[in-house]
Every structure is written in C-alpha cells, then in structure tokens.
Amino acid sequence: MNPQAIQILFFKDLFLSRWALFGYLIGGLLSALVTCLPGQTFGFIGFILIVTVTIAAGIHLIGMLLLSEPIEMTRTFIMSLPVSLLDYSIAKISVVLVAFLIPWVGMLACLTVLTFIVPGAKAGVLVLIVLLFMFMMGGFSLQLVTAVITQSVGWTIVMVVLGNVLFNLFAKFVNEHPVIAEIAKGDSIAWPPVVLQILAVEAIVVIAAIAFAFVWQSRRRDLV
Amino acid sequence: MTSSYAVSTTNSTAAILLEGVSKTYKHFRLENINLRIEPGTVNGLIGPNGAGKSTTMRIMMGLVNPDSGNVSVLGQPISSHEAQVKQHIGFFSDDMRLYKSETIAWHLQLVRSFFPSWDDQYAKQLLDRFGLIAGQKVKGLSHGQRVKAMLLLILARHPKLLILDEPTNGLDPVAKQEVLSELMQIVNDESRTILYSSHNTHDVEQISDTITFIDRGRVIASNDRDEFLNQWRRFKIHADTDWQTPAIEGLYLESTFGKLRVFTLDRYSIEVESQLEASGATLETSEALTLEEIFIAAVARGRKENCE
Numbered sequence: 001m002n003p004q005a006i007q008i009l010f011f012k013d014l015f016l017s018r019w020a021l022f023g024y025l026i027g028g029l030l031s032a033l034v035t036c037l038p039g040q041t042f043g044f045i046g047f048i049l050i051v052t053v054t055i056a057a058g059i060h061l062i063g064m065l066l067l068s069e070p071i072e073m074t075r076t077f078i079m080s081l082p083v084s085l086l087d088y089s090i091a092k093i094s095v096v097l098v099a100f101l102i103p104w105v106g107m108l109a110c111l112t113v114l115t116f117i118v119p120g121a122k123a124g125v126l127v128l129i130v131l132l133f134m135f136m137m138g139g140f141s142l143q144l145v146t147a148v149i150t151q152s153v154g155w156t157i158v159m160v161v162l163g164n165v166l167f168n169l170f171a172k173f174v175n176e177h178p179v180i181a182e183i184a185k186g187d188s189i190a191w192p193p194v195v196l197q198i199l200a201v202e203a204i205v206v207i208a209a210i211a212f213a214f215v216w217q218s219r220r221r222d223l224v
Numbered sequence: 225m226t227s228s229y230a231v232s233t234t235n236s237t238a239a240i241l242l243e244g245v246s247k248t249y250k251h252f253r254l255e256n257i258n259l260r261i262e263p264g265t266v267n268g269l270i271g272p273n274g275a276g277k278s279t280t281m282r283i284m285m286g287l288v289n290p291d292s293g294n295v296s297v298l299g300q301p302i303s304s305h306e307a308q309v310k311q312h313i314g315f316f317s318d319d320m321r322l323y324k325s326e327t328i329a330w331h332l333q334l335v336r337s338f339f340p341s342w343d344d345q346y347a348k349q350l351l352d353r354f355g356l357i358a359g360q361k362v363k364g365l366s367h368g369q370r371v372k373a374m375l376l377l378i379l380a381r382h383p384k385l386l387i388l389d390e391p392t393n394g395l396d397p398v399a400k401q402e403v404l405s406e407l408m409q410i411v412n413d414e415s416r417t418i419l420y421s422s423h424n425t426h427d428v429e430q431i432s433d434t435i436t437f438i439d440r441g442r443v444i445a446s447n448d449r450d451e452f453l454n455q456w457r458r459f460k461i462h463a464d465t466d467w468q469t470p471a472i473e474g475l476y477l478e479s480t481f482g483k484l485r486v487f488t489l490d491r492y493s494i495e496v497e498s499q500l501e502a503s504g505a506t507l508e509t510s511e512a513l514t515l516e517e518i519f520i521a522a523v524a525r526g527r528k529e530n531c532e
Contacts, residue, residue, distance in 0.1 A: 005338065012334060016323065016325070072324070074321050074322065076319065076320040077321060077322060077374075079285075079287050080285065080315040081310065081335065082308070082310040082311040082339075085306070221288075221289040
C-alpha cells in the first residue's frame with residue numbers, strides 16, 4: 001500500500017468533484033432558507049428539498065467518481081501510473097464517501113442550527129432528522145457497494161429507486177411511531193432505546209456496506 | 225500448439241518475461257504465451273485487430289491478471305510489485321483517456337506528483353515540439369493532440385520501459401510521423417526498452433529491432449527484424465502435376481495455378497533453390513518478402529496449422 005499515491009488519487013477526485021459539491025452545498029443552503037419562510041408548508045417543502053438534494057448528491061457522486069471512470073476510459077490512464085489495485089480501491093471508495101459526507105454533514109448541520117434558531121421550531125424534531133439522515137447514509141452506502149460490485153449504471157439505478165421507496169416507507173414509520181412522534185413534537189431532545197436501536201441498525205448497514213465495498217474492490221482481479 | 229519464442233537468448237534479466245501466460249474470456253482466449261523481451265531493445269508486436277495484443281500488454285502492466293503463467297517486468301513479478309514496477313513503465317493504450325474537463329497543465333501536475341524522475345525541462349520541450357498548449361482543456365484536443373499529450377505525460381518521466389499499444393492508430397500522416405520521430409529519438413537511448421504494438425507493419429518496421437507476430441491469442445512467430453526479412457522468401461515454381469514437393473523444413477505451399485505453384489519459406493538459404501531445381505521443378509522467381517507479406521504469410525500458416 002502506498003499512502004502517498006492514495007492521497008494524490010483522493011485529492012484528485014475531490015478536486016474533480018469540486019463544482020458538483022459546491023452546487024449541492026448551494027442547493028442545500030437555498031433549501032434550508034425555504035424552511036425558514038413562515039408557515040408549516042414551507043418548512044415541509046424545505047425539508048423535502050434538502051432530502052432531495054442529499055439523495056441527488058449521493059447518486060451524482062457515485063456516478064461521477066466511480067461509474068464514469070470505466071465509461072470515459074480514464075481508469076486505464078490512472079492505472080498506468082504507479083498505483084496498485086489496493087491503492088486505487090482505498091482512494092476511490094474513501095473519496096466517494098468523503099465527498100458525500102460534505103453535503104450530508106453540511107445539510108445536517110444546517111438543519112440542526114435551524115431547529116434552534118427558527119421561531120416555533122421544536123428541538124425534538126432533530127431526533128427525527130438524525131434518523132432520516134442516517135437512513136440516507138445507509139441508502140448511499142448500499143448504492144456505493146452496488147456500484148462497486150456491479151460496475152453498472154443500471155443496477156445502481158435499481159438500488160437508488162429501491163432506496164427512495166424504502167426512504168418514504170421509513171419516513172412514514174418513524175413519523176408515525178408513537179415514541180418518536182412524541183419526541184419530535186417536544187422542545188427537548190431525547191434518545192430513547194427505540195431510537196438508539198434504529199440508529200444502531202443504520203450504522204451497522206453503513207459500516208457493513210462500506211467494508212464489503214472495500215473487500216470486494218481490493219479482491220477484484222481485473223480492473224480494466 | 226505451444227507458442228514459445230525467445231526474442232534474445234542472453235542470460236541478463238529480461239525487461240519483460242512471459243511464461244505460459246493464458247487468459248480466457250467469453251469469446252477470446254490468450255493461449256500459453258511465452259515471450260522474452262531483452263533490455264535496451266525495440267520490439268514490435270504485430271497482429272490483426274482482436275489478436276490479443278492489448279490483452280498481452282495489459283497483462284504486462286498488471287491491469288489484467290492471467291489465469292495461469294508468470295509475468296515478470298524489469299526483473300519483478302508484476303502481480304506482487306505492480307506499483308513499484310509501474311514507476312519505471314510508460315504505458316500508452318489507444319483506449320486510454322485523460323480527464324476532459326481538465327487542462328494539459330493539470331495532467332502534467334498530476335503525473336509529476338507520482339514520478340521523482342519527472343523532467344520539467346523535457347516536458348516543456350515536448351509541449352513545444354508537439355505544438356500543445358498547457359492551458360488547453362483536454363475536451364478541446366483533437367485525436368492527434370490527445371495522443372501527443374499522452375505521450376508527453378509518459379516520456380517526461382523517462383521510463384526505463386515503454387509499452388505502447390497502437391500509439392499511431394487513427395493519426396493523420398503528419399501527426400504519425402511526429403510521434404514516430406519522437407520514438408526514434410528515444411530509441412537512440414540504448415538503456416530504454418520499447419514494446420510497440422500495431423496492426424500496421426510499416427510503423428513497426430521503422431523503429432523495431434525485433435518483431436513478434438500474434439494472431440488469435442497465440443504468438444505465431446518472433447524474430448529479429450532483419451532475420452525475418454532475410455529468412456522469408458517466396459518461390460514461384462513450374463512443375464508437373466505429379467511433382468513431389470521435396471522435404472524442406474519451413475516450405476509452405478501458398479497456392480497452385482495449374483503447373484505454377486507458389487511457396488513461402490521461413491528458413492531461407494541459397495541451397496534451398498538448388499534443392500528445388502534438383503527435384504525436377506523450374507524455379508521461376510525467388511523473391512524477398514516485405515514485413516507485411518511475411519506477417520500475412522505467417523498468419524495464414526498459423527491459422528492453417530491451428531485448424532489441422
């Protein structure tokens with residue numbers, strides 16, 4: 001393993017995705033501003049926009065950084081450099097993950113701040129937001145591992161569609177869950193066992209999917 | 225058939241050594257490739273489209289793992305020393321692309337960060353010589369400019385070994401000559417080893433010391449370029465219909481038109497002509513073959529032998 005090569009490849013990809021990341025951050029910020037407009041409807045629309053921007057960022061980053069390299073034939077160029085398959089795999093999966101974390105953390109932070117500063121907003125809703133954001137992270141991780149294993153735009157889209165359907169079902173479930181709904185309506189933040197259990201399952205999905213992506217990619221025999 | 229060819233028989237460490245290399249895909253098989261490329265030589269790898277040139281080169285680069293066999297490059301097994309070995313290889317492939325949204329200067333910077341041997345001065349010279357503009361984005365480059373930019377990125381790091389997969393493919397005659405001229409200058413540096421693939425025998429002939437023919441996943445012939453040209457001959461012979469072909473090793477009947485028979489021979493010596501005439505035939509012509517004709521004849525022979 002060559003840490004210097006991994007670092008160069010990592011920052012190369014981060015640089016290549018700079019405009020997309022900038023766009024998603026701006027999109028997230030504008031969506032957050034919508035939530036500040038008076039009335040519950042704007043709060044709801046703003047939140048939907050933020051979720052949409054986050055999901056779109058994940059799909060776009062996987063496509064741009066992972067799936068487009070073999071299609072645009074830039075992977076052969078990169079693999080002609082003194083880079084091993086392991087270096088390439090570590091750099092590639094890490095950068096996709098970090099690139100997604102930038103808008104994900106940005107928007108989660110933005111919503112957290114808004115929860116405390118927007119008049120009338122309930123602090124307890126933050127628990128709901130964290131559960132939904134962790135679900136989005138899980139969905140992204142599954143899309144990532146699908147893209148790594150299949151190298152296929154088609155299968156990744158299937159996973160995206162599946163993730164979105166499940167996200168809506170999950171949002172309905174947590175919103176209607178008596179314990180979670182009660183916390184979301186309150187002024188204080190609480191982390192009862194049911195919330196922690198859901199968060200643990202989400203974290204396991206994220207860690208397992210990413211670990212599997214690393215293992216699969218580094219065991220691949222032919223990359224080009 | 226096992227294809228085994230030693231390009232040179234010296235005992236020094238080979239620049240590239242392939243031993244019993246095979247790779248099977250759904251519709252293609254690279255079969256038991258044995259090849260030794262000596263350091264400081266310029267080697268041409270000629271084969272029709274789909275012959276296995278690119279797969280062979282990708283195996284040499286560690287980009288494709290063979291199903292069986294050993295691959296050693298610059299004295300190291302490529303499978304376990306991929307990154308270290310690639311530090312000394314310049315690889316060009318026709319289906320390799322740079323990042324469209326970025327400039328040549330950005331690519332220079334990226335590649336430079338991987339190579340301590342990077343030569344800024346030479347990179348600038350090549351930019352001028354190839355008529356490239358550092359600030360130009362790759363998406364605005366023509367095919368010829370893209371090939372030159374790629375070669376610039378390879379050459380400015382002074383690699384010990386150049387593996388070039390069809391570098392002149394699709395180039396106009398002027399761009400092709402510019403690329404070949406640059407390669408010829410590198411050829412003068414005797415410490416460099418070059419492996420150059422093409423389906424165009426004229427390009428390979430210009431710069432290569434040794435030539436290997438590959439067809440349908442098998443090495444069908446490998447030899448010194450001049451040896452190829454000296455050893456291959458075509459004979460036109462007039463003989464009666466009941467004339468028996470004498471047992472001459474490497475003599476191959478190409479075609480028959482009534483009493484006229486056309487043979488190719490891959491082990492020519494002046495005695496062969498006497499042997500033919502002594503057998504009762506009249507030798508009409510004995511002509512040397514061009515490399516292209518040798519290639520075509522070798523492919524035809526290889527395919528026939530394979531069918532038999």
